[in-house]
Amino acid sequence: MGFTLEGVGLIHANGFRALRGVDLQVAPGERLALIGASGAGKTTLLRVIAASLRPGEGRVRLLDGEPWACSPGNLRRLRARIGLVHQSPPIPPRQRVVTAVLAGRLGQWPLWKSLASLVLPADPQGAQAELARLDLADRLYERCDRLSGGQLQRVALARVLYQKPDLLLADEPVSAMDPALSELTVALLNEEAVRRGVTLVASLHAVDLALRHFPRVVGVKDGAILFDLPAASVTEALLRELYAAEGGLPLAGSVAPDEAPTTPDLPPLRCA
Amino acid sequence: MRRAGISAGALFAVVLVLAAVGASFAYLDMPLGALFSGSAVDEAVSFVKRFFPPDLSPDFLAKVGFATLETLAISLLSTLLAALAGALLALPAAGRHGVAGRVGARFILNLLRSVPELVWATLMVLAAGLGPFAGTLALALHTTGVLGRLFAEALENTPPAPAEALVGGGAPALASFFYGTLPLVASQWLAYGLYRWEMNIRMAAILGFVGAGGLGALLYYSLSLFHEAQASTVILAMLAMAIAVDGASAWLRRAAA
Numbered sequence: 001m002g003f004t005l006e007g008v009g010l011i012h013a014n015g016f017r018a019l020r021g022v023d024l025q026v027a028p029g030e031r032l033a034l035i036g037a038s039g040a041g042k043t044t045l046l047r048v049i050a051a052s053l054r055p056g057e058g059r060v061r062l063l064d065g066e067p068w069a070c071s072p073g074n075l076r077r078l079r080a081r082i083g084l085v086h087q088s089p090p091i092p093p094r095q096r097v098v099t100a101v102l103a104g105r106l107g108q109w110p111l112w113k114s115l116a117s118l119v120l121p122a123d124p125q126g127a128q129a130e131l132a133r134l135d136l137a138d139r140l141y142e143r144c145d146r147l148s149g150g151q152l153q154r155v156a157l158a159r160v161l162y163q164k165p166d167l168l169l170a171d172e173p174v175s176a177m178d179p180a181l182s183e184l185t186v187a188l189l190n191e192e193a194v195r196r197g198v199t200l201v202a203s204l205h206a207v208d209l210a211l212r213h214f215p216r217v218v219g220v221k222d223g224a225i226l227f228d229l230p231a232a233s234v235t236e237a238l239l240r241e242l243y244a245a246e247g248g249l250p251l252a253g254s255v256a257p258d259e260a261p262t263t264p265d266l267p268p269l270r271c272a
Numbered sequence: 273m274r275r276a277g278i279s280a281g282a283l284f285a286v287v288l289v290l291a292a293v294g295a296s297f298a299y300l301d302m303p304l305g306a307l308f309s310g311s312a313v314d315e316a317v318s319f320v321k322r323f324f325p326p327d328l329s330p331d332f333l334a335k336v337g338f339a340t341l342e343t344l345a346i347s348l349l350s351t352l353l354a355a356l357a358g359a360l361l362a363l364p365a366a367g368r369h370g371v372a373g374r375v376g377a378r379f380i381l382n383l384l385r386s387v388p389e390l391v392w393a394t395l396m397v398l399a400a401g402l403g404p405f406a407g408t409l410a411l412a413l414h415t416t417g418v419l420g421r422l423f424a425e426a427l428e429n430t431p432p433a434p435a436e437a438l439v440g441g442g443a444p445a446l447a448s449f450f451y452g453t454l455p456l457v458a459s460q461w462l463a464y465g466l467y468r469w470e471m472n473i474r475m476a477a478i479l480g481f482v483g484a485g486g487l488g489a490l491l492y493y494s495l496s497l498f499h500e501a502q503a504s505t506v507i508l509a510m511l512a513m514a515i516a517v518d519g520a521s522a523w524l525r526r527a528a529a
Binding site for chain 1: 433434436437438439440441442443444446447448450451452455456458459
């Protein structure tokens with residue numbers, strides 16, 4: 001699912017201007033990374049793309065339709081096709097992993113099935129399959145508050161993978177993981193997008209991860225787009241300008257290239 | 273500047289309280305001395321003696337047993353009904369369905385809560401007739417007000433992010449509530465429900481005084497007929513039931529944690 005933003009601007013309820021004049025055009029199946037200092041507006045931009053946040057200015061077009069002109073029912077059906085991996089996993093601590101993952105399909109399931117699944121999980125095999133790709137298959141019936149931050153982040157990721165969205169969005173999906181696991185997880189997201197031919201937009205704090213894995217890189221600074229280039233054309237000078245306020249480039253650290261899985265049959269990730 | 277020691281205002285407040293206590297004694301005409309005189313103590317002892325030994329005849333024990341079951345059923349059913357109705361009213365009261373819903377639901381909850389159980393019971397006995405049904409309705413109405421308010425406060429203090437994330441993924445409102453909000457408040461709601469159940473057991477034992485069935489009715493009859501031995505059996509049954517329920521709810525709380 002492609003999308004277009006035209007002159008999008010947004011001021012939060014507290015008066016903070018998060019986005020100004022953002023133009024962004026993404027074709028179906030494209031994969032791009034959003035980079036920029038914290039507070040630059042990456043999360044807000046992703047939530048606007050996800051049709052969760054309505055911008056005050058400009059136009060949003062998703063799938064050649066305007067989400068904010070849709071009826072509530074159509075907006076809900078549109079959102080069911082968009083998967084957003086949140087930065088801090090929005091999962092109730094006492095929920096079981098299987099329930100948290102199956103929640104990815106609430107937008108597609110009829111209500112009776114969602115409610116029945118609370119008593120007897122409707123599709124434990126499906127949840128198990130997604131967790132297995134993230135090396136968490138043995139945690140299916142664990143309670144989420146028994147997991148580490150990085151494991152919880154992978155459960156949230158498994159939920160969105162289970163949703164099988166047409167537009168895959170991820171807001172710093174590896175912020176609680178160590179460098180090796182971050183590398184594998186970002187590679188997995190890209191493989192998923194390529195295999196299913198869906199659009200992928202991920203914001204990443206680590207610049208090197210973005211440059212290594214994404215063909216297109218968008219730099220966000222002070223709520224506006226500073227550059228929008230193929231990864232190979234992003235120069236050192238541009239990055240210095242992007243992170244001028246942080247005094248140094250945030251990097252994930254290097255990982256030997258042979259460690260990253262490149263086979264198309266999606267092997268499970270190994271915990272570092 | 274504040275000075276050390278008692279301020280004039282505090283001194284005035286203490287004098288005011290002492291004067292109010294003295295005036296109350298004078299107004300109520302309570303002979304404090306008579307309470308501790310020899311004849312009063314004798315009278316109290318003989319009054320207490322009439323309650324012993326408790327009436328343990330099989331016939332009366334069976335009666336008490338049935339009344340205990342009735343009281344338990346009244347408290348359990350009324351608390352369950354109140355928890356359901358309270359949950360339904362707590363959602364709008366927590367401001368999840370706009371300002372109008374919030375104001376309306378809060379008004380209903382305040383109304384239900386501010387009328388005491390005994391007043392509801394008297395009204396329900398008039399409306400539904402003597403018996404346990406009136407008692408159940410009365411307890412359910414008052415407890416709905418209390419639980420609805422407590423449930424709403426728990427909801428207001430719950431992070432909205434999990435439910436919002438599900439709505440953002442296209443989940444219907446009800447499904448988002450059950451997957452994103454209920455797991456966050458469930459243990460607190462259960463604790464409130466159990467606490468009110470314990471209170472309702474005690475309350476259900478008293479409601480019989482106004483004709484709403486259960487142990488209270490039995491106690492009222494035996495006291496009215498000056499059958500103190502039977503009354504003491506009923507009081508013992510109430511005590512045993514309260515202890516049993518405290519234990520049961522402590523166990524349930526541990527199991528749910």
